Amino acid sequence: MDRKDKIIVENLNLFYGETQALKNIALTVPEKAVTALIGPSGCGKSTFLRCINRMNDFIASCRITGKILIDENDIYSPETDPIELRRKVGMVFQRPNPFPMSIYDNVAYGPRLHGVKDKGKLDEIVEKSLKGSALWDEVKDKLHKPATALSGGQQQRLCIARAIAVEPEVILMDEPTSALDPMATARVEELVRMLSSSYTVVIVTHNMQQAARVSDITVFFLMGEMIEYGPTQQIFTSPKDRRTEDYITGRFG
Amino acid sequence: MTNHLTGRKALDKELSTLYNKLMKLGALAEDAINKAIWALKKGDTNLAEEVMQGDDKLDEITQSINEQALEIIARFQPVAMDLRMIASILHMSVDLERIGDLGVSIAKIAKVLSREKLIKPLIDIPRMGEKIREMVDLALKAFVDKNPDEAKKICSMDDEIDDLDKQIFRELVVLMMENPRNIEQAMQLILVSRALERAGDHVTNLCEHTVYMCTGKFIRASSYRRRLERTEESGKRD
Numbered sequence: 001m002d003r004k005d006k007i008i009v010e011n012l013n014l015f016y017g018e019t020q021a022l023k024n025i026a027l028t029v030p031e032k033a034v035t036a037l038i039g040p041s042g043c044g045k046s047t048f049l050r051c052i053n054r055m056n057d058f059i060a061s062c063r064i065t066g067k068i069l070i071d072e073n074d075i076y077s078p079e080t081d082p083i084e085l086r087r088k089v090g091m092v093f094q095r096p097n098p099f100p101m102s103i104y105d106n107v108a109y110g111p112r113l114h115g116v117k118d119k120g121k122l123d124e125i126v127e128k129s130l131k132g133s134a135l136w137d138e139v140k141d142k143l144h145k146p147a148t149a150l151s152g153g154q155q156q157r158l159c160i161a162r163a164i165a166v167e168p169e170v171i172l173m174d175e176p177t178s179a180l181d182p183m184a185t186a187r188v189e190e191l192v193r194m195l196s197s198s199y200t201v202v203i204v205t206h207n208m209q210q211a212a213r214v215s216d217i218t219v220f221f222l223m224g225e226m227i228e229y230g231p232t233q234q235i236f237t238s239p240k241d242r243r244t245e246d247y248i249t250g251r252f253g
Numbered sequence: 254m255t256n257h258l259t260g261r262k263a264l265d266k267e268l269s270t271l272y273n274k275l276m277k278l279g280a281l282a283e284d285a286i287n288k289a290i291w292a293l294k295k296g297d298t299n300l301a302e303e304v305m306q307g308d309d310k311l312d313e314i315t316q317s318i319n320e321q322a323l324e325i326i327a328r329f330q331p332v333a334m335d336l337r338m339i340a341s342i343l344h345m346s347v348d349l350e351r352i353g354d355l356g357v358s359i360a361k362i363a364k365v366l367s368r369e370k371l372i373k374p375l376i377d378i379p380r381m382g383e384k385i386r387e388m389v390d391l392a393l394k395a396f397v398d399k400n401p402d403e404a405k406k407i408c409s410m411d412d413e414i415d416d417l418d419k420q421i422f423r424e425l426v427v428l429m430m431e432n433p434r435n436i437e438q439a440m441q442l443i444l445v446s447r448a449l450e451r452a453g454d455h456v457t458n459l460c461e462h463t464v465y466m467c468t469g470k471f472i473r474a475s476s477y478r479r480r481l482e483r484t485e486e487s488g489k490r491d
Contacts (some may be wrong), residue, residue, distance in 0.1 A: 236332045236336075245333050249331070249335050250261040
C-alpha cells in the first residue's frame with residue numbers, strides 16, 4: 001500500500017497516575033484508509049485512540065510522553081490548539097449520542113460553532129454531511145424532527161454526519177457499532193468503507209470480524225503494548241506473533 | 254454439530270473431528286494403492302474388486318470433510334492458523350481422494366491382467382507403489398507434526414518416483430519392440446506406472462498444503478526437487 005502516512009506515533013507512553021497504560025507505542029496510520037485497533041478489554045486501544053485528538057487532556061492524572069504527529073505537526077506541542085485539533089480529528093463514540101435537538105441542528109451544530117452563519121451554506125453542509133453518512137434519503141423529509149426519534153443505527157449515522165460536517169481529516173471511532181443490531185452494524189460498516197475514500201479512519205473494535213471486514217491495517221494491542229501491526233489480510237491469515245494468533249483465534253481475551 | 258459447547262472449545266472439537274476424517278481418508282488412500290498393486294502382482298481379482306468397491310468410502314469422507322469445513326467457516330469464522338488448517342484440509346482431501354481414484358484405476362487394470370500371464374516379473378512397479386505408500390505416510394506425519402521442513406523433504410522423494418516411471422517406460426518399450434503381442438499388456442503396465450507417478454504428484458501437493466498451513470506461505474514443490482535435465486533430454490534426440 002503506497003499511501004502517505006497521516007499520523008505518525010513515536011515512543012508514546014501514557015500514565016494514569018502511577019499506572020502505565022501505554023508503553024512505547026510506535027506506529028503509522030496511512031492516509032485515506034481504515035486502521036483498526038483490536039485487543040482484549042483494558043489493553044489500551046481506546047486510551048490510544050483518545051490520544052489522537054487529545055481527549056485524555058480532560059483526565060487530570062493522565063500524563064503523556066512521546067510524540068504524535070499529524071501531517072508532521074506534533075499535536076502535543078504548545079502551539080497546537082486542541083479545539084482546532086478536534087475539528088480536524090473527529091470522533092464517533094460507542095453509543096449514539098445525538099444532542100437533544102433536531103436532526104438539522106445536530107449536523108449544523110459544529111459548523112455554527114466554527115462561525116458558519118449563512119443559512120444557505122448551512123443547508124448545503126447539512127445535506128452533504130447527511131449524504132456522506134448515507135442517512136439523507138431516510139431523513140430528508142424530517143430534518144426538523146428530534147434526532148432522538150431516529151433508530152439507534154440512524155442515530156449513529158447522524159453522529160457520523162455531525163462529525164464530518166466540520167470537514168475533519170481524521171475520524172476516530174470507538175466501537176461505533178457495539179450498541180447496534182446486525183443490520184444497522186452492516187450499514188455503518190459500509191459507511192466506514194465509504195468514508196475511507198475521503199478520510200483517514202481509525203476504529204477501535206471488539207468485534208474481530210468487523211476489523212477483518214472493514215480495515216486495511218490492523219493493529220493488535222495487549223496490556224498497553226503494541227504487539228503486531230500489519231495489513232489486515234496478513235494479520236487474519238498469517239499473524240507473525242504468537243500472542244496475536246492466540247487472541248484472534250479466541251485462545252484468550 | 255455440538256450445541257452445548259461454544260467458542261474456542263467447540264471450534265477445537267470441530268477441528269479435531271475434521272482432522273481425524275483427513276487421517277482416515279489418508280489411510281484409505283494408502284490402502285487403495287497398496288491393495289491395487291498387490292492385486293496386480295498376485296492376479297487377485299477379489300482384492301482388485303475390493304479396491305473398486307472401497308472407493309465409495311473415500312468419496313463419502315471427502316464429501317463429509319467438504320461439508321464440515323464449510324460449516325465451520327460459516328459458524329466460527331476461523332482466522333489465522335485455524336483458517337489455514339481448514340483450507341489445507343480441504344485441498345488435501347481432494348488430493349487424497351484422487352490418490353484413491355488412481356488406486357481404483359490400477360485395480361481395474363489388475364483385474365484385466367489377472368487373466369493373462371505377465372510379460373515380465375513385476376519388480377519396479379511394486380517398488381514404486383511401496384514408495385508412494387511411504388510418501389503418503391510421511392506427508393501425513395509432517396501434517397500432524399506441523400513440520401514444514403519435513404514436508405519439503407518429501408517433495409524431493411518424488412524424484413525417485415519419476416526415475417522409476419521412466420525406467421519402467423523404457424523397459425516396456427523394449428518389450429514392445431521385441432514382440433508386438435506384448436503391446437497390449439505393456440501399455441496397461443505403462444498406465445499403472447503413470448498412475449503411480451501422478452499419485453506422487455498428489456503427495457507433493459499434500460506437502461505444499463502442509464507448508465502453507467504451518468507458515469502461511471505458498472511454495473512450489475518443484476523448487477525442492479532436482480532440476481530438470483532438459484539439455485540431456487534434448488541431446489538424445491540428435
